[in-house]
Amino acid sequence: MSEQAVDRRDAARGTQTQAQAQTRTQRVLFVDNYDSFTYNLVEYVSQQANTETAVVKNTASLADVRAADPDAIIISPGPGHPKNDRDVGVSTAVLREFSPDVPTLGVCLGLEAAVYEFGGAVGRAPDPIHGKASTVDHDGTGVFAGLEQGFQAGRYHSLVATDVPDCFEVTATATHGNAELVMGIRHREYPIECVQFHPESVLTAVGHDIIENFLAAVDGADE
Numbered sequence: 001m002s003e004q005a006v007d008r009r010d011a012a013r014g015t016q017t018q019a020q021a022q023t024r025t026q027r028v029l030f031v032d033n034y035d036s037f038t039y040n041l042v043e044y045v046s047q048q049a050n051t052e053t054a055v056v057k058n059t060a061s062l063a064d065v066r067a068a069d070p071d072a073i074i075i076s077p078g079p080g081h082p083k084n085d086r087d088v089g090v091s092t093a094v095l096r097e098f099s100p101d102v103p104t105l106g107v108c109l110g111l112e113a114a115v116y117e118f119g120g121a122v123g124r125a126p127d128p129i130h131g132k133a134s135t136v137d138h139d140g141t142g143v144f145a146g147l148e149q150g151f152q153a154g155r156y157h158s159l160v161a162t163d164v165p166d167c168f169e170v171t172a173t174a175t176h177g178n179a180e181l182v183m184g185i186r187h188r189e190y191p192i193e194c195v196q197f198h199p200e201s202v203l204t205a206v207g208h209d210i211i212e213n214f215l216a217a218v219d220g221a222d223e
Helices: 003-022 038-046 062-068 091-097 109-117 207-222
Strands: 026-032 051-057 072-075 104-107 121-138 151-163 168-176 179-187 192-195
Touching: 026 038, 026 062, 026 207, 038 051, 038 207, 051 062, 062 091, 072 091, 072 109, 072 207, 091 104, 091 109, 104 109, 109 121, 109 151, 109 179, 109 192, 121 179, 151 179, 168 192, 192 207
Parallel strands: 026 051, 026 072, 072 104, 104 192
Antiparallel strands: 121 151, 121 168, 168 179, 179 192
């Protein structure tokens, strides 16, 4: 084979390898905290190219999570308080055992579980909010990259983070009366981001963008 032919072959192989890397399927595992919104989140992720989704209930074991071999994890909303094992199940163990290495997005109870698991406090919101849009201010990075400041987001919660541990930075807030409520956090070292509002709600104008940003970060973590 001529030297030029070898060069063309190697170039073609390099292009093929690059294309395969760019189209590698991301395995996204959902931990379902028995919430009616979980499958809306699954649908949002499934609409993105090159994604494969799986769902385990929060009654699953860490072995079940390990067997799924996820590239990313999403911890769903749900009822209850993160201090109660019956409410969060395996969610807190996943945050402890997997999330330091596997990019993780916590939603609503998922945020509260992260705050609680890493040593913070979760308490009652000034008022329970279920199905109300609020203005969210954010830091413009991570899952909020490229999003308009002060977007509208759907809130469905009666608990909030009242003491965010130092290992997290607050990335988003919303004003409720005279109180400023935590709407987003990001771990300073681990690939963990969480939001208190629901990206998958029709009340959230930029929900698909938030999911796209999270999955883009997963791509970056894999490189």
